[in-house]
Amino acid sequence: MSIKKMDIVGRKSYRCDILFRVIDIREQGNTKIAVLYGEDFRLIADAPFDDLVPINPSERAKKSQQFRSMEEQSLQLFRQDLHLLKEKREFETTEGYKKPNNYFHMPGRVLHLDGDPLYLKKCLTLYETIGIPVTGIHCNEKEMAHKIGGLIESYRPDILVVTGHDAYSKSKGEKTDINAYRHSKDFVLTVKEARKRVPSLDQLVIFAGACQSHFESLIHAGANFASSPSRVNIHALDPVYIVAKISFTPFMETINVWDVLRNTLTGEKGLGGIETRGILRTGMPLNKE
Template sequence: MDIKIGDIVARKSYKCDLLFRVIDIKEKGDEREAILYGEDVRLIADAPCSDLVIIDEREQQERKKKEIELIEQSYKLFRQDYHAMKQKIEYRATGGYQTEKDFFQIPGRVLHLDGDPLYLRKCLDLYERIGVPVYGVYCEESEMPEKVGVLIEQFRPDILVITGHDSYSKSKGKVNDLKAYRHSKHFVQTVKEARKKVPHLDQLVIFAGACQSHFESLIRAGANFASSPARVNIHALDPVYIVSRISFTPFMETVNVWDVLRNTLTGEKGLGGVETKGVLRTGMPFRLIHDTGD
């Protein structure tokens, strides 16, 4: 079977559990080795082409259907939480519904750096669906540390997302060794550079990491939320659900870590964080400006 760049494949040695996109093929002696990006999880891997099987369109669609059902379930839970938060804000703004007051809300602005342009597009679509103001930037993981400072100055976000692909390799070191991870060191350095610009955890909320990332190092570097405590794979859209919850939580309230994680597709094994204030601002009066054509 001739494996080519762009093919959707699965690994026979892992019982074809995950779908991957072939992004590169390298010659290693008599063996061809493929570099793989997870289709639904933020995992980068390599595998001999002999271990890969091409997934046909029919099976891709079947798996995609199940994936969409999972995403819709998580989105539904998020919307339920959002409506509960909105009712609480309305109650407070109207003095317990005793007066009718027009008010407006300013959700937190997100700057999302992603090492995968296809994942970034998926995330931007979900941000738009939820209603979070966002600016997305495709940037290779190794280039993020040098670019993040300028981007923060340019866009002045309330929330920063630093993600892409990552993986842990047992052959390169122990679980606590940062050198054993594909991109964790780049994510850690990016967080440190961001904290040079905005040191306070509640003035710039940071999510950092991808599949199997070195969670402890990311938190120590200054991330509010990170992956992956149990070194498991995380879903491509998990950062969106985390920062959307923070974006719509009032700045006077503390975000409970479990409340944030329970609507993600991965849960507490893949994601964790520290208590963090929300960034939503409520104001009044609300006035609609009509275009009179003058």
């Protein structure tokens, strides 16, 4: 079978339910093994070559269109929420529209660490569409904990995203055992290192995790929001929708966790969190020159 790196494939044993990118090819004895990254989900998997099926361009386009429709619907719902938040801020800032609309807003600054450069690019495009100031850095999951301290010092973010790829392997242990996960331990160590620099849950809001990640360990390590409570796959763009809600909620307001999750593509099975203050600050006067 002529499958090479970066080809798009499906797994016969899973009825090709998820599209994968081949990112590495290895030999295990006489068996050829492909290391796979999900195209739309933050999932990493290994599969023997005889379980792989190349996905032709037309089939790939059809599946991709289904996800693009979901993404557009989620973005539309978020824009509606953003419009309502903006109207509420204008009413409160102008004391019921009695004062001039002469103010400006400062949304939260985001530092987004991603183990996948293609996902990072997709996320940065969405951040830009929504209007969130962001610095995106591609970093291997196993290197994140070593680099996060210096990155926080350099960029001083209000919100930190630590994500990439992950997966739970039943053959390695129970779901309660963090050693049974591909990168959950790396994410946990990164969150702990970040909390050494900024202990307050409100001064630095952290989202951490990827597909099937060990949710409880990430929250206990100091993340405000994390994946994946039910150990399901999360969409590549889900972290952005969580960050956007935090970034545009005023710092005097507490964010209801359900309000954050309801417009994501995965929902409460794949994402969860704790009560957190918003980040947005309002200032005046606005220089309109």
